[in-house]
Amino acid sequence: MPTQNLSKPERVDFVQAKLQALYPDPPIPLDHRDPYTLLVAVLLSAQCTDERVNKVTPALWQLADNPFDMAGVPVEEIKAVIRPCGLSPQKSKAIAGLSQILVDDYGGEVPADMAALETLPGVGHKTASVVMSQAFGEPAFPVDTHIHRLAQRWGLSSGKNVAQTEKDLKRLFPREKWNALHLQIIYYGREYCSARGCDGTVCEICTTCYPQRKRPKKTKKA
Structure with missing residues (x-):
C-alpha cells in the first residue's frame, strides 16, 4: 500500500x-435482444435501477418488441406497463415517438449513428453513447x-x-x-x-x- x-x-x-x-x-446489465430493445431499456433506466427495468421489460416486450408493433400500441398501454420505472408519462411518449420515427425514417432499424440517435425522442447523449457502445461495439x-x-x-x-x-x-x-x-x-x-x-x-x-x-x-x- x-x-x-x-x-x-x-x-x-x-x-x-x-x-x-x-x-x-x-456483462451488459440491461436485458435486451437487439439494438431496439436495448435502446428502450436504456431509456427506461433514466432515474431507475437496471434491476427494476429488467423486471418491467418482459411485460413490455410481450406488448411489442419491435418498432413496427410498438408504434401501433396506444401510449396509455405503454405507460401502464412501464409505470414502475418512474417518469412513465414522458417515457411512454418517447418510446411511442421514437418507434414511429424508426419505422418512418430508418426502415425499422436503430441507426448506428450517434447524431441520429440523439435526435430521437427521449434519447440524450448518454443513452446514445450506451447504445453505440453496447449494441454496435463503437467506442464510447x-x-x-x-x-x-x-x-x-x-x-x-x-x-x-x-x-x-x-x-x-x-x-x-x-x-x-x-x-x-x-x-x-x-x-x-x-x-x-x-x-x-x-x-x-x-x-x-x-x-x-x-x-x-x-x-x-x-x-x-x-
Whole structure:
C-alpha cells in the first residue's frame, strides 16, 4: 500500500488494472435482444435501477418488441406497463415517438449513428453513447452520475459536469478500453464505492490513490 498519493498517470494505471482484474468481461446489465430493445431499456433506466427495468421489460416486450408493433400500441398501454420505472408519462411518449420515427425514417432499424440517435425522442447523449457502445461495439464512454462521482473521487476529472468528465476520461484511457471501462466502473461503484458505502476514504481504489486523504471527498453534482 503506497504512503504517498499517486500521481495522475499512476492513478490511471492502477484504476485500469484493478477494474480489469475484478471485472475482466463485464456483462451488459440491461436485458435486451437487439439494438431496439436495448435502446428502450436504456431509456427506461433514466432515474431507475437496471434491476427494476429488467423486471418491467418482459411485460413490455410481450406488448411489442419491435418498432413496427410498438408504434401501433396506444401510449396509455405503454405507460401502464412501464409505470414502475418512474417518469412513465414522458417515457411512454418517447418510446411511442421514437418507434414511429424508426419505422418512418430508418426502415425499422436503430441507426448506428450517434447524431441520429440523439435526435430521437427521449434519447440524450448518454443513452446514445450506451447504445453505440453496447449494441454496435463503437467506442464510447457513457458517463452517468455514478461514473461522474467516482471520477472525482479517483482524481480523474475535476467534475464540473458529466460532459467534462466524459472528455477527461476519454483523454486518459485508451479508446479500445472505453466500452469495458464504462461497465467496469459501474460495477465497481455498486459493489465497493457507492454513494453510501464510500466517501472517498473507504474502498481500495480510493485509499490506494489517496492514502493521505483524511476527509471525505466532496463531489460536484452532475
